[in-house]
Amino acid sequence: MKKLGIALDFTEIEDAEKFLYDIEDKDLIIKVGYSLFVKYGKDITDFVKSRGFELFLDLKLHDIPNTVYNGVKSAVYAGADYLTVHTLGGKEMLEKAVEAKKDSDLKLLGVTVLTSHDNSYVEYIGSKYTIKELTLNLAKTAVDVGIDGIVCSVEEVSFLKENIDKDFIAVTPGIRLEKDSKDDQKRIATPDEAVGKGANILIVGRPIIKAENPNEKIKEIKEKMQI
Ligand code: C5P
Numbered sequence: 081m082k083k084l085g086i087a088l089d090f091t092e093i094e095d096a097e098k099f100l101y102d103i104e105d106k107d108l109i110i111k112v113g114y115s116l117f118v119k120y121g122k123d124i125t126d127f128v129k130s131r132g133f134e135l136f137l138d139l140k141l142h143d144i145p146n147t148v149y150n151g152v153k154s155a156v157y158a159g160a161d162y163l164t165v166h167t168l169g170g171k172e173m174l175e176k177a178v179e180a181k182k183d184s185d186l187k188l189l190g191v192t193v194l195t196s197h198d199n200s201y202v203e204y205i206g207s208k209y210t211i212k213e214l215t216l217n218l219a220k221t222a223v224d225v226g227i228d229g230i231v232c233s234v235e236e237v238s239f240l241k242e243n244i245d246k247d248f249i250a251v252t253p254g255i256r257l258e259k260d261s262k263d264d265q266k267r268i269a270t271p272d273e274a275v276g277k278g279a280n281i282l283i284v285g286r287p288i289i290k291a292e293n294p295n296e297k298i299k300e301i302k303e304k305m306q307i
Pocket of ligand 1: 087089113194195196231253254255263265283284285286287
């Protein structure tokens with residue numbers, strides 16, 4: 081599976097709608113985070129679906145198992161195709177999340193250790209593992225209980241795919257074409273590198289939403305991904 085996802089990182093629904101109206105290619109996943117979702121809820125999710133795109137709700141659910149169960153049910157109701165949950169929520173929480181999406185086409189994606197964290201955070205939460213070990217443990221547990229995919233950096237994809245027996249969808253942000261600005265991303269990879277390392281869904285935000293010609297940019301990235 082190779083797909084392109086756009087991070088719809090706007091704060092006003094008018095800007096998000098204006099952007100999506102102009103996008104010609106419908107074979108895209110649109111990632112809605114909480115900047116839009118908290119403010120506009122079903123208005124924004126319905127809009128994304130009504131334009132024919134796949135909907136990715138990036139809400140990184142992390143709570144007691146029963147609350148996450150209900151959250152996942154609500155995401156199914158909202159028509160989400162993808163939803164992120166936080167693997168640090170634990171095995172039981174992840175199991176309830178998987179149970180909640182039963183009989184739907186929703187794909188659950190697990191977030192592991194955020195890229196804003198370093199080893200001092202891992203120490204802070206009392207883990208005896210390094211970030212790399214912890215990331216693998218969390219991802220492995222998630223995939224084992226039926227989480228469909230893992231959000232990770234391009235650098236981690238091969239390591240996780242080699243060490244996790246079951247197949248999973250690798251979702252990678254931090255993608256840039258050579259000529260693009262890095263913005264605030266510390267480590268970046270090109271679309272062809274990401275795909276070469278086994279990434280399945282590439283998430284691109286600013287290089288597309290701030291492009292002078294987003295349609296051209298999408299075409300260019302997809303060409304590099306050979307899709
Ligand atoms: O604009 P840019 O392409 O950097 O956007 C990347 C998207 O992926 C943003 O929505 C960002 O929040 C998300 N993301 C990330 N790094 C992570 C996890 C998520 O950039 N480790």
